Amino acid sequence: MQADEGEDRFWETKSLSQMTRAEWESLCDGCGKCCLVKLQDAETDEISYTDVACKLLDCGSCRCSDYANRKKIVPDCVVLSVKLVSQLQWMPSTCAYRLLKEGKPLYWWHPLVSGDPDTVHEAGVSVRGRAISETVVDDAELVEHIVDWPA
Numbered sequence: 001m002q003a004d005e006g007e008d009r010f011w012e013t014k015s016l017s018q019m020t021r022a023e024w025e026s027l028c029d030g031c032g033k034c035c036l037v038k039l040q041d042a043e044t045d046e047i048s049y050t051d052v053a054c055k056l057l058d059c060g061s062c063r064c065s066d067y068a069n070r071k072k073i074v075p076d077c078v079v080l081s082v083k084l085v086s087q088l089q090w091m092p093s094t095c096a097y098r099l100l101k102e103g104k105p106l107y108w109w110h111p112l113v114s115g116d117p118d119t120v121h122e123a124g125v126s127v128r129g130r131a132i133s134e135t136v137v138d139d140a141e142l143v144e145h146i147v148d149w150p151a
Contacts, residue, residue: 092150
């Protein structure tokens with residue numbers, strides 16, 4: 001069910017810092033892009049995405065398999081906050097947190113707009129079918145997995 005004009009479209013009326021925890025969490029479109037391993041060039045600081053996903057990402061559903069404990073299991077997991085959204089240069093251009101911080105609208109395929117969590121996959125925006133788990137890739141091979149589609 002698509003969000004109608006009369007429904008609570010909180011993302012259009014509230015700033016990120018005004019949102020409740022539930023509203024904040026619902027901004028995640030389930031694309032899985034933020035869970036991809038990223039490489040940073042030591043000389044230029046340029047960020048490159050890979051098609052290799054965190055071991056906790058279920059590459060089929062594009063959701064974390066242990067969201068509540070992710071930081072304990074993966075210490076370098078980034079737990080988003082309003083402050084971090086402004087600082088993280090690697091956030092995908094399609095990310096709802098980034099879009100709203102930049103004053104842009106959510107895309108039609110975002111589950112809050114479409115009313116359907118599968119539209120992000122149907123639109124080809126998610127990592128579904130394109131990512132593999134880091135459990136099957138050696139760190140030395142990561143550079144061979146650099147891709148340009150996530151950003």
